[in-house]
Amino acid sequence: MKCAPFDYVRAHDLNHVLGLLSEWGSRARILAGGQTLLPALALRFDRPELLIDIQDIAELRPTPYQTGNYWRLGAMTRHVELETSPWANEHLPLLAAAAPYIAHRAIRNRGTLGGSLVMAHPAAEWPACLLALGGQVVLQSARRGERLVAIDDFFTGLFQTQRQEDELLVAVELPCQIPRHHAFREVALRKGDYAAVGLAAASLPGQQGELNSRWVFFGVDDQPYRCISLENALRSCADFDQALSRARVALNNSLKTKADPSYSAEAKKTVALHMVEEVLHEWYA
Numbered sequence: 079m080k081c082a083p084f085d086y087v088r089a090h091d092l093n094h095v096l097g098l099l100s101e102w103g104s105r106a107r108i109l110a111g112g113q114t115l116l117p118a119l120a121l122r123f124d125r126p127e128l129l130i131d132i133q134d135i136a137e138l139r140p141t142p143y144q145t146g147n148y149w150r151l152g153a154m155t156r157h158v159e160l161e162t163s164p165w166a167n168e169h170l171p172l173l174a175a176a177a178p179y180i181a182h183r184a185i186r187n188r189g190t191l192g193g194s195l196v197m198a199h200p201a202a203e204w205p206a207c208l209l210a211l212g213g214q215v216v217l218q219s220a221r222r223g224e225r226l227v228a229i230d231d232f233f234t235g236l237f238q239t240q241r242q243e244d245e246l247l248v249a250v251e252l253p254c255q256i257p258r259h260h261a262f263r264e265v266a267l268r269k270g271d272y273a274a275v276g277l278a279a280a281s282l283p284g285q286q287g288e289l290n291s292r293w294v295f296f297g298v299d300d301q302p303y304r305c306i307s308l309e310n311a312l313r314s315c316a317d318f319d320q321a322l323s324r325a326r327v328a329l330n331n332s333l334k335t336k337a338d339p340s341y342s343a344e345a346k347k348t349v350a351l352h353m354v355e356e357v358l359h360e361w362y363a
């Protein structure tokens with residue numbers, strides 16, 4: 079099958095993109111890395127009238143820089159850059175740990191942070207990692223200018239986000255404070271597939287030795303799931319045994335998993351429980 083006809087514009091700057099998005103709205107698509115969009119066009123799952131290619135826009139791919147307490151990363155940051163850059167390894171180690179699990183190297187060479195967040199695939203790595211770190215998404219439109227959306231509010235359902243059709247995701251902002259612990263786990267049917275079950279977690283030093291952690295499961299439901307009851311259960315545990323038993327109760331009560339063609343809901347829950355146990359072992363060692 080071939081793509082349906084569409085117009086193509088290679089945008090020359092940010093205002094050009096925002097003007098086109100404002101004019102064409104839902105009839106336009108942003109072309110970032112093209113790793114999801116182009117197959118969708120070829121299969122005619124999607125039939126936009128205009129593609130706006132943003133690969134030449136330098137503002138969307140700056141060297142990461144600090145703004146207040148956040149690192150700002152451009153939307154066109156490619157997956158491979160977070161995988162291989164010593165900077166990412168030092169300042170955003172959770173992202174560096176997760177990157178090799180995204181698809182295959184050829185896809186990571188082109189695919190972008192912004193594209194992945196806007197797609198909001200329920201089993202994708204970046205949405206889960208960003209939720210585990212906290213932070214915010216920066217959206218921009220010609221009419222309303224820039225707005226910040228907390229990552230906790232950004233994902234609204236299966237392939238759904240807060241982004242409006244005239245908005246470009248321009249950047250993400252992630253806390254500069256390096257987690258005391260971080261963990262990334264993923265089980266997939268084959269290497270390079272989307273996750274069947276995944277876990278991204280990070281902890282910051284809390285008050286009086288409390289564990290101030292964020293735990294996010296992905297591949298288990300329609301959107302990445304931040305398990306707040308687990309976070310609360312782990313806040314003040316005396317030791318590993320107490321943490322594990324509280325974690326089991328919290329997960330059994332709150333973690334909902336959906337079956338897919340390869341894994342039952344029960345199998346996914348069992349895998350998630352094992353992942354948490356393994357991470358707690360590491361964190362309490």
Ligand SMILES: Cc1cc2nc3c(=O)[nH]c(=O)nc-3n(C[C@H](O)[C@H](O)[C@H](O)COP(=O)(O)OP(=O)(O)OC[C@H]3O[C@@H](n4cnc5c(N)ncnc54)[C@H](O)[C@@H]3O)c2cc1C
Nearest residue numbers: 108110111112113114115181189190192193202203247272
């Ligand atoms: C075989 C295969 C396996 C894959 N496996 C994985 C995997 O395991 N994990 C994973 O996370 N991903 C996986 N992917 C997807 C890959 O990571 C994509 O790169 C990613 O989902 C989309 O990024 P992109 O830059 O290619 O976006 P594109 O394909 O260019 O765009 C995707 C969508 O987002 C919109 N968009 C893109 N950028 C912006 C922006 N800045 N502002 C507003 N809208 C925007 C586009 O209009 C389009 O609707 C896989 C892809 C393939 C083909």
